[in-house]
């Protein structure tokens with residue numbers, strides 16, 4: 001099989017993660033080019049990964065390189081343009097989550113993928129955790145029964161990443177689009193990818209950015225010296241209903257008055273419930289007794305492992321060796337859910353999802 005030529009657009013934190021995951025595939029993949037609007041950053045990235053060609057414009061990169069696979073790891077506002085350019089330039093694309101700023105952009109990206117006949121995968125890394133594999137296996141074996149309700153939390157006490165993440169013009173929103181997207185998608189994936197029908201949501205911006213450090217602390221300090229606004233919500237909560245009767249309650253925060261950060265998904269089925277929190281626990285009843293069970297082995301989500309398996313799935317799917325496990329359609333459905341929650345929070349009523 002021919003060696004895959006890959007490139008990364010956006011050479012920041014996630015760009016590094018994608019490049020390392022391509023390198024983990026050894027001889028199968030050649031990292032051929034890197035692109036960032038910050039030329040110094042792209043050059044430094046290229047030196048680190050031994051990448052021969054560096055660009056500051058993804059259109060120029062797509063015109064000059066013959067690429068099979070492209071990772072889009074820019075800030076969210078650039079996902080659409082970069083992904084469409086790469087698809088039209090003949091490459092398969094994996095685009096980081098959230099797929100886009102909103103469903104309209106996601107729709108355009110999906111259309112570009114359909115028209116080009118190329119693959120557009122979305123970076124839902126949580127689908128590749130051992131915790132997700134464990135629940136999917138239990139659900140497929142009928143252990144859970146029908147999963148009819150889920151509660152998903154991704155709550156940080158003091159954790160806006162800073163920089164562009166807090167600026168709606170670059171991010172599209174706060175913890176809902178940044179963190180909530182992970183647990184909404186994972187809950188939906190574990191429940192068998194049902195179609196959403198309605199959302200009721202609330203958002204708040206009461207606490208400001210990194211209040212304990214007077215707004216100074218952030219783990220994504222802007223190198224580019226841009227004066228980013230802090231214009232996103234601190235906290236979002238929503239109830240989302242689905243066509244098959246499944247309901248999801250979700251909460252996500254950058255800032256919230258809680259004792260410690262929380263990242264939990266609870267699933268409730270007709271035969272068993274499960275909790276995903278640093279591993280998997282199962283709750284059921286047998287012979288008139290309540291039973292709590294812990295599957296043995298590694299049932300945890302590990303970020304590096306998840307990302308490596310995600311990139312392997314992307315490369316395999318690009319070569320027709322596997323089915324893509326996080327499709328453009330999944331990304332679009334998620335953007336529709338997020339749009340509906342934000343719109344519901346704005347108008348104070350529930351919003352239908354079509």
Ligand SMILES: NC(=O)c1ccc[n+]([C@@H]2O[C@H](COP(=O)([O-])OP(=O)(O)OC[C@H]3O[C@@H](n4cnc5c(N)ncnc54)[C@H](O)[C@@H]3O)[C@@H](O)[C@H]2O)c1
Nearest residue numbers: 010011012013014015035036037073074075076078096097
């Ligand atoms: N899967 C996950 O768990 C996970 C974790 C963190 C971030 N992310 C996502 O990954 C993406 C990147 O996040 P990050 O933390 O790496 O951000 P980052 O700020 O470290 O890197 C983003 C880079 O994109 C570059 N860029 C912006 N517009 C560009 C354009 N038009 N062309 C080329 N480069 C451009 C910026 O200069 C910057 O270097 C975001 O969409 C974020 O939501 C996903």
